[in-house]
Amino acid sequence: MKEQVWFKARVISSHGRHSFVEKEDGTVLEATRKGKKVDLAVGDIVDCLQTSAEQVSIQKIEPRRSLLYRSDELRTKPLASNIDQVAVVFATRPSYNPHFIWKAMLAAETADIHILMIRNKTDFTKDEPEVRPFINQLKELGAEVVEVSATKDPEGTVKTLEPLFEGKVTLLIGQSGMGKSTILNLLVK
Numbered sequence: 001m002k003e004q005v006w007f008k009a010r011v012i013s014s015h016g017r018h019s020f021v022e023k024e025d026g027t028v029l030e031a032t033r034k035g036k037k038v039d040l041a042v043g044d045i046v047d048c049l050q051t052s053a054e055q056v057s058i059q060k061i062e063p064r065r066s067l068l069y070r071s072d073e074l075r076t077k078p079l080a081s082n083i084d085q086v087a088v089v090f091a092t093r094p095s096y097n098p099h100f101i102w103k104a105m106l107a108a109e110t111a112d113i114h115i116l117m118i119r120n121k122t123d124f125t126k127d128e129p130e131v132r133p134f135i136n137q138l139k140e141l142g143a144e145v146v147e148v149s150a151t152k153d154p155e156g157t158v159k160t161l162e163p164l165f166e167g168k169v170t171l172l173i174g175q176s177g178m179g180k181s182t183i184l185n186l187l188v189k
């Protein structure tokens, strides 16, 4: 009889019944989940059974350290598991949507995950009068808020953010154009 190959991996994407897992050595494999219900979240540590050279079957999900949900009017679905912190990037150009930020704050609070607010593009000093009351409001609610300019002051941005990201699995979110990719490129060297 053929020997069964088992291993642990992390779910790196999950769309319907199709998902991809990453092994500790960085190998990425396509995975299926037995049963009908799709119960995976990105970040899950799973026990896999190798079914072919490139295919694996997810047999079991390890207990989650945390689970963040995305919810809208219609449904609630798991967004990411085993994260330590949510970092929300916002800026005044293009304009931020405060509801996006409140929703993220509520989701993190509900999941008992630390939230870090990153106000980017401080070089738009003209926008200060508009954004300052909002930032004060966030701080009054107990949020940790840092302010950076990823393009104008990349060194300062790294200096501010590096210690806050160190050793923490962080979910970086924010509306389009806020500077997520710019910040990520500074931090991932």
Ligand SMILES: Nc1nc2c(ncn2[C@@H]2O[C@H](COP(=O)(O)OP(=O)(O)O)[C@@H](O)[C@H]2O)c(=O)[nH]1
Pocket (backbone or CB within 6 Å): 120, 121, 122, 123, 124, 148, 149, 150, 151, 152, 174, 175, 176, 177, 178, 179, 180, 181, 182, 183
């Ligand atoms: N003025 C200014 N522009 C920035 C700053 N950070 C990012 N940008 C620019 O904003 C645009 C959107 O940034 P990007 O990182 O792609 O945003 P993402 O959609 O959140 O990933 C790009 O043209 C960046 O060069 C900043 O601190 N100041």
Ligand SMILES: [Mg+2]
Pocket (backbone or CB within 6 Å): 180, 181, 182
């Ligand atoms: Mg981007």
